[in-house]
Amino acid sequence: MRIEITRSGGVGGMTRTWSLEVSRAEAEERWLPLAEAEAGPGKGMQDAGPPDPARDRFTYRITVGYTEVSVPESRLGEPWRELIERAREAGRARPAPGPGEGSGPTTAAGDGTPEELL
Amino acid sequence: MSHTLPRTPCSIVPPHLLMRLAARQDARFAVAADAARRALRELDPLRQAREESLRAPVRRPSAVVGTLTRRIHDAGGREVLPGALVRGEGGAATGDPSADEAYDGLGSTYRLFSEEYGRSSIDGAGMDLAATVHYGTAYDNAFWDGERMVFGDGDGEIFGRFTASLTVIGHELTHGVTQYSTNLEYQGQSGALNESLSDVFGVLVEQRALGQDAAAASWLVGAGLFTAAVQGVALRSLAAPGTAYDDDVLGRDPQPATMADYVETASDNGGVHINSGIPNHAFYLAATALGGRAWEGAGRIWYDAVLGGSIPTDCDFPTFAAATTAAAGARFGATGREAGAVADAWSAVGVLP
Known part of the structure; x- marks a missing residue:
């Protein structure tokens, strides 16, 4: 299953995208429950409490299959960090994209055995 | 070209503006400078203090003589704030470019707001200026966390260290000024x-x-x-x-x-x-x-x-x-x-x- 991570914000305001393929079993055991919990009541952006005074921090949009969540950097827990690091590592392992591919490496990486592409 | 004084009661013009106007030697501003000097004589300290306390604190321009107090911390590559204090105000250079650039950059930013605009630090009330360097591993960002500036070292592939640009240091500190003024x-x-x-x-x-x-x-x-x-x-x-x-x-x-x-x-x-x-x-x-x-x-x-x-x-x-x-x-x-x-x-x- 394909997981795509888009990071926006930061002082540079540059959007970076990384992606990786994980097995359906891994996605269902680890990442989909995490994404659904993040998207659930009490965790969304609209329920953020007092405004965050932080400026220029990153926001991550993580898409696991058809489930998409937005996670501010300040709430990024260890499992997500591991996933992001794996996606970035997968990007580094691939050859650099050719000119014109503006948003960074987005092609699927051999990380785990893809059983099925969504 | 014509220059006229704003038609506002003197008590509304902040004292630091009056002081700047009063100090103008330029002949074109002679009328304004005279008016400002008169206004300053009329402003007694009690009235001045009362006016300041009535203004919203976040809007208050500084009538306080500023003191620059910098504190530079080092997160040591972890995402932990504030990290260890490596240089306080008046302390010797550390030899670490990130810590010393942050220290100097905070000073340059403080001096713009203080010497040009009469603002004492980011809150207008002399708040300490704090920065943390070496935040995270290969961290590609600099940010304002609501209390301090935080600088990453960059990943070395796209970005180098974020303290290398004085404009970025000024950018982060100005987020603090905005927080304490317009709060956009x-x-x-x-x-x-x-x-x-x-x-x-x-x-x-x-x-x-x-x-x-x-x-x-x-x-x-x-x-x-x-x-x-x-x-x-x-x-x-x-x-x-x-x-x-x-x-x-x-x-x-x-x-x-x-x-x-x-x-x-x-x-x-x-x-x-x-x-x-x-x-x-x-x-x-x-x-x-x-x-x-x-x-x-x-x-x-x-x-x-x-x-x-x-x-x-x-x-x-x-x-x-x-x-x-x-x-x-x-x-x-x-x-x-x-x-x-x-x-x-x-x-x-x-x-x-």
Whole structure:
């Protein structure tokens, strides 16, 4: 299953995208429950409490299959960090994209055995 | 060219403005300087204190003599704040470029606001200036966390250390000034104005430190942060938004210069780092039309607007344009070339008050 991570914000305001393929079993055991919990009541952006005074921090949009969540950097827990690091590592392992591919490496990486592409 | 005093009761003019006016030796400002000197004599300390306490603290311009107190911490590559104190105010240089650049950059930023605009630190009340360097591992960012500036070392592939650019240090600290003044909401147009103020005063910190006038300045934010592998000169350009970089990995600088190219997007808090190109370019146009030292002309006008009380937290571009045009008129005369240059600049980027 394909997981795509888009990071926006930061002082540079540059959007970076990384992606990786994980097995359906891994996605269902680890990442989909995490994404659904993040998207659930009490965790969304609209329920953020007092405004965050932080400026220029990153926001991550993580898409696991058809489930998409937005996670501010300040709430990024260890499992997500591991996933992001794996996606970035997968990007580094691939050859650099050719000119014109503006948003960074987005092609699927051999990380785990893809059983099925969504 | 005509210069007139704002037709407001003396008690509303902040004391630091009166002091600056009173000190003017320029013959063109003789009437204003005399009036300011009279007003200062009438201001007794009790009345002054009462007025200050009645103003919202976040709007208060400083009448306090400022003291610069810097504290530089080192996170040691972890994402933990504040980290270990490595240099306090007056401490010897550490030999670590990040810590020493942060220390010097905080000083340059403090001096712009204090010496030019009479503001004592970011809160107008002498708050300590705190920064943390070496945050995280290969961390590609610098940010303001609500209390301190935080700087990463960069990943070495795209970015080097973020303290290497004085404009970025000034940018982060100005987020603090905004937090304690207009407190612009970090979303959509008010968020883009929040970002633009950080870029504007960030470049002014550098221009003043280098003694550059508007014509000589680069008008770049974050020059020198990219590694040699990146096709680009900086994060943003106030002179030519959209031209700072064009790179295989990073893509092209997405900033618009005018309202015709305004970007509607959900990411980046509604494009706060993108649409800031529009007010950024208006500032550049006003500053270069006026010429000379941008921190004394356009910079002073923008700062007056920030403290003027007419910028709501959800301010949009037209409201901000009206506030800066009014501020130019209040300081330099409604029919002066300053107010004309500011109005022309907003018109050129397609923002009509």
